Amino acid sequence: MLKQLRILVLAGLFGWTAAAADLVIDVQGVAQPTPVAIVPFGWEGRSAGMPLDVARVVTDDLRRSGRFDPIGEDQMLQKPTDGADVDFQDWSFVGVEAVVVGKVIQAGDDVYELRFQLFDVFGQRQLVGYRMPRVTRATMRGAAHRAADMIYEKLTGIKGVFGTRVAYVSAKRQGGGQRYSLIVSDQDGYNEHTIMESGDPIMSPAWSPDSRQLAYVSFEGDQSSIWVQTLRTGNRFKVSSKPGINGAPSFSPDGRKLAITLGGVDGNPDVYVLDINSRRTTRLTTHRAIDTEGSWSPDGRYVYFTSDRSGGPQIYRVAATGGSPERVTFEGSYNARPRLSPDGNKLAMVHNDRGNYRIAVMDLERRDLLVLSTGNQDESPSFAPNSDILIYATRRGGNGVLESVSADGLIRQKLTSRAGGDVREPVWSPFPRF
Amino acid sequence: MSDFKLIALAVIAVLLAGCARDTIPDPEPTDTTYGGDAGASTSGMDGDDPYGGERYGEDDPSAGELAMVIHFEFDSSEVRPQDQDVVVRHAMQLGENPGMRVRLEGHADERGSREYNIGLGERRAQAVRRMLMIQGVSASQVSTVSFGEERPVAFGSSEGDYAQNRRVEFKYPN
Structure with missing residues (x-):
């Protein structure tokens, strides 16, 4: 990203401004990750080593983003832990564009200060200096992710998502049936917590906008019902268990309502808005086709949904207050499970691409569709809160696994769940609120 | 040659x-x-049994039993002609026993979006429900639930697996 920006700037200098937009697209295909150095953090404390290798966490975060290439420790000519000791000549010689130094200082039994500085090697100046004086052993990994987020944002101009979390469902075969778990983990797969387990299917987890609650569908008792569970306490309450389908919950941006699907006794799925406090439902769609997978636009004005009223499934949108739906997708015979990017500019979906179910993103302004994944059973796209990355489920070796891809399709990562099993329906959390 | x-x-x-x-x-x-002549061949005829007859069916324990599951074509919720008899026999059983209840569980194969597949499974269960009701079964005797692609019976990703998973199961509570 740094490189792309730099090349754009260069193009301007050489008077190629007219061609600049095309140039960026050309460069993206061959973009190399930016070389950076994360120097091992210093340790001032009572024990032999610090509770967590902070530089390792930051290095892993930046490398996995695909936009950075952190150099190895063996290539470093110096290992300063304080900004005053950074020799820009050395780092320029090694060829890195940015250097991070820092240290962990023990201040009490379980109190640590984590501080770091980020330097621009060519500009020979500090870009970020930050300290977190009240870190504990339990929060140190989170603090390291936060440092990585700040570094990432400064260098790319895009907000980092290393401090966010992911929820997903895992199914493991057990006896004649399956055991289903709803799991929340850090976005790098650490700190997995099973928040709900059942011998009956669990589906469609959805984050509340404050990232404190998850809504989901459970088939406990062989009937579908929608629940909202508070992560901290584990308490949950049932918000819908009508006859027939109760499905596809999606929080409104203000967190007070859920778009849900209700099927009724006659089994005609339509999208409704459920007021969480009063439990009152308002019908949004009325059609004998399948209308489902409602998802709010970030401004709260529209609910996007899947409908097969034209034959195959396509994506439509309707005003959140009701009205007549408007068709949004026209390309291909199968477009389902709409999800809006948090910036409101892009629409992700499951798209049938010549027989393969793949993740595609539509630019809502230009209306063009970009197929981002390469599997044949890819599903459940979910945007990271910075709108720059998507997570989705794909199949590998007969099992469901998670992958992420940058919204431009250039950077792809495989993610491994330690919980194992058939992993599906990943949903990326909003930004944490500090 | x-x-x-x-x-x-x-x-x-x-x-x-x-x-x-x-x-x-x-x-x-x-x-x-x-x-x-190249390519021409002749064959004998009239073996021991011209019809190739053999013993069949005596040991089949399910003979005469009512099937509890029917299958569907890809992207279809139409009860296939060969399964209509199964549905009619369930309808007769329910008609003769007004206190009897059945739950129709609709399922889809794994392709495509999960919540949309819940809709497809429900559509299949409803197609069977309508057939039962046309045969005179009371609406209060029949309930439906769709598990979409969440409860497969075949875990592979072949056409054969998909065909087994596109189904409606008749469940009679004990």
């Missing part, structure tokens, strides 16, 4: 059959005659 080559092949086949009886099968006893 020349006669010479045919004879040579036949000799080799006999030799192989003689020395490796376990691994190489006997040349098929055949009443097909080769030779003459």
Whole structure:
């Protein structure tokens, strides 16, 4: 990203401004990750080593983003832990564009200060200096992710998502049936917590906008019902268990309502808005086709949904207050499970691409569709809160696994769940609120 | 093929059959005659039983039992002609026992979006429900639930697996 920006700037200098937009697209295909150095953090404390290798966490975060290439420790000519000791000549010689130094200082039994500085090697100046004086052993990994987020944002101009979390469902075969778990983990797969387990299917987890609650569908008792569970306490309450389908919950941006699907006794799925406090439902769609997978636009004005009223499934949108739906997708015979990017500019979906179910993103302004994944059973796209990355489920070796891809399709990562099993329906959390 | 080559092949086949009886099968006893016009062949007829009859069905424990699951074509919720009899027999059973309840569980194969597949499974269950009601079954006797692709019976990703998973199951509570 740094490189792309730099090349754009260069193009301007050489008077190629007219061609600049095309140039960026050309460069993206061959973009190399930016070389950076994360120097091992210093340790001032009572024990032999610090509770967590902070530089390792930051290095892993930046490398996995695909936009950075952190150099190895063996290539470093110096290992300063304080900004005053950074020799820009050395780092320029090694060829890195940015250097991070820092240290962990023990201040009490379980109190640590984590501080770091980020330097621009060519500009020979500090870009970020930050300290977190009240870190504990339990929060140190989170603090390291936060440092990585700040570094990432400064260098790319895009907000980092290393401090966010992911929820997903895992199914493991057990006896004649399956055991289903709803799991929340850090976005790098650490700190997995099973928040709900059942011998009956669990589906469609959805984050509340404050990232404190998850809504989901459970088939406990062989009937579908929608629940909202508070992560901290584990308490949950049932918000819908009508006859027939109760499905596809999606929080409104203000967190007070859920778009849900209700099927009724006659089994005609339509999208409704459920007021969480009063439990009152308002019908949004009325059609004998399948209308489902409602998802709010970030401004709260529209609910996007899947409908097969034209034959195959396509994506439509309707005003959140009701009205007549408007068709949004026209390309291909199968477009389902709409999800809006948090910036409101892009629409992700499951798209049938010549027989393969793949993740595609539509630019809502230009209306063009970009197929981002390469599997044949890819599903459940979910945007990271910075709108720059998507997570989705794909199949590998007969099992469901998670992958992420940058919204431009250039950077792809495989993610491994330690919980194992058939992993599906990943949903990326909003930004944490500090 | 020349006669010479045919004879040579036949000799080799006999030799192989003689020395490796376990691994190489006997040349098929055949009443097909080769030779003459290229490509033409003749066949014998009237074996022991011209109809190839054999014993069948006596040990099938499910004979006469009512099937508890029916399957569907891809992207279809239409009850196939060969399954209509199954639905009619369930309808008769329910009609004769007004206190009896059935739950129709609709399922889809794994392709595509999960919540949309819940809709497809429900559509299948509803198609069966409507058929039961047309046969006179009371609405209060029938409930439906769709598990979409969440409860497969076949865990592979072949067409055969998909075909097994596109189904409606009849569940009678005990």
